[in-house]
Amino acid sequence: MGKTEILWGIAPIGWRNDDIPEIGAGNTLQHLLSDIVVAGFQGTEVGGFFPEPAILNKELELRNLKIAGKWFSSYIIRDGIEEAAKEFTAHCECLKELHADVAVVSEQTYSVQSLDKNVFKEKPYFTDQEWQMLCDGLNHLGKIAGEHELKLVYHHHLGTGVQTEEEVDRLMAGTDPALVHLLYDTGHAYISDGNYMNILEKHIDRIQHVHFKDARLNIMKKCKQEGKSFQQAFLQGMFTVPGDGCIDFRKVYQKLLKHGYSGWIVVEAEQDPDVANPLEYALIARKYIDRHLLNAAATN
Template sequence: MGKTQILWGIAPIGWRNDDIPEIGAGNTLQHLLSDIVVAGFQGTEVGGFFPEPAILNKELELRNLRIAGKWFSSYIIRDGIEEAAKEFAAHCQYLKDVHADVAVVSEQTYSVQGLDKNVFKEKPYFNDEEWQRLFAGLNHLGEIAGRYGLKLVYHHHLGTGVQTEEEVDRLMAGTDPALVHLLYDTGHAYISDGNYMNILEKHMDRIGHVHFKDARLKIMEKCKQEGKSFQQAFLQGMFTVPGDGCIDFREVYKMLLKHGYSGWIVVEAEQDPDVANPLEYALIARKYIDRHLLNVPATN
């Protein structure tokens, strides 16, 4: 993508959901990857249903697609650094085998994102000692990622202990910039704090991966009023692709270009594929990107 070296991907979560395997269960890997080609994206992230590297690599090569990365649920606070490191090393080996660029990490100790709890009011918090354990653990995982030629990118996420702008600030301040990078997610930032530019502006030099997730304002407000869980909220349509919600991705993209961001921008929107046709929404995102982003110059 020109001088910025930006690669555009789209996540498999629009076709199948790891947390609710029954939705989209009929969408095969071949179907998903072929839809991605039709929609004009260059790659995707690994879903929980993806096969062993040899099989996946063949399907990718047939379609000239690439893998950006894969989610890793860390439990550094709950299980300790040694246990997390063992599991993460196997995760990184898989990513190396499929020629990925980043390892996406999210600390899931106390997470409510998969529970029937109000995601807007019942998020967990870490105490000072737990924060210190998390810092040390992530630095160690970052070292492991580096051995496999990968970059660890931390995913701030609704319903977890690293969700808010203040928590992202603390994580960035407490970890080694050479080892721990940030996955910047527009949707999670906006729904958590009502603002999606602050994290980007403050931590631009730490961003190693980007998710473009849009939000439907009216549905978000309704879900907040009704105290919905994370899964209930996305099943009701709180998330969507760029161009179908209320986030202005033009200012986000300008900021990325201005600072010479190089890496993946992955469209990601948790939706029920029986309600939101995955290819249809991938094409909506592609149309928005082509019309409103790719010809936008960086601001001075």
């Protein structure tokens, strides 16, 4: 990538969901990748159902698509740094074969994102000792990522111990900027804190990967009142693609451009594909990006 080149991707989670494999199970890899081409995106992230690198690379090459990265559930606090490092090394070896740019890491110790718990009130918290272990562990994983020509990008996420702005602040303060970078996710920031600009403005120097996730305010409020779990909330439609919710991505995009951001911006929205047609919503996102972000930037 050039110094300020931005690559636009869309995550497979709109077609198939790793946490609930039965939804979208009929959407094949070839279908998904071809939809991504039709919608005009340059690549995607690796889904849990994707095949081994040799097979996947062929399908990507046929469509001139790239892989941005892949999610890694770390259990540094639960299992220790050594065990996490062993699993992460294998993860990075796979990503290197796919010519990816980032390894997306989220600490899943005590996470409630796959449990039937109120995601708005029952998120976990780490002790001071656990925070130290997490930060030390992430620094170690960051070195492993670098050895594989990848960047470790940490994903702040609803229902986990690193969710809020304050927790992102603590993680950034406790880790080495050369080893641990930030995945900035608009949707998770907004649902968690009611604000999606603070994390961007405070930590823009650490951001090396971006998720553009929109939110439907009315559904979020309803889910919050009813104490829904993370999975229940997204199945009810709390998340959507840019241009279909309440987040103003123009402010986010302009901030990234002014800072000279270079890397991927990946559209991501957990939705039920039987309710929200994946190609239809990919096209909604593409139209919004072209009209309100790219065209606006070109005229400024």
